[in-house]
Amino acid sequence: MKKNKTMTIVIIALVVVILIGVVITVALMMRGGDDKEKKETRIEPSIEDILLASVDVEEITTNLSDKKFVRLTLKIQTSSEEAAAELTQRDFQTKNILIKELSEMSSKDLEGKEGKLLLENTLKTQLNELMRIGEITEVSITSCIIS
Numbered sequence: 001m002k003k004n005k006t007m008t009i010v011i012i013a014l015v016v017v018i019l020i021g022v023v024i025t026v027a028l029m030m031r032g033g034d035d036k037e038k039k040e041t042r043i044e045p046s047i048e049d050i051l052l053a054s055v056d057v058e059e060i061t062t063n064l065s066d067k068k069f070v071r072l073t074l075k076i077q078t079s080s081e082e083a084a085a086e087l088t089q090r091d092f093q094t095k096n097i098l099i100k101e102l103s104e105m106s107s108k109d110l111e112g113k114e115g116k117l118l119l120e121n122t123l124k125t126q127l128n129e130l131m132r133i134g135e136i137t138e139v140s141i142t143s144c145i146i147s
Contacts, residue, residue: 052084053081055076057073070107072145074142077139078131079136080134083135087127090127101123120138127139
């Protein structure tokens, strides 16, 4: 009699543990599925939307730290048309940041991919600190001539 009670308790405990495992597995799978669906249904902006939310920085020529100079143009992508309008008004601040950063760089820094990426990321960070509407999502160097 006592053996049957012990066996029944062990079987019930095993069933409970298995059920808990199944419930946790199903919950994790459902949660992971939602994330996957969100990623698949996320709509990327069209090129027209990107262009409307972008600002061209006209060509700027400035000295580098090694007494050479650089001629540079940029396209800065923002999160919205309103942010692009704000950035357009902040043109003088954009150029000021750009000149300060370039004056600390050498021509060797700008010849390599890492230096250009560093400049793009630095501009993005510093401009985002100024922005009140939206944000800078990407900075692209569209032309870079070093003399």
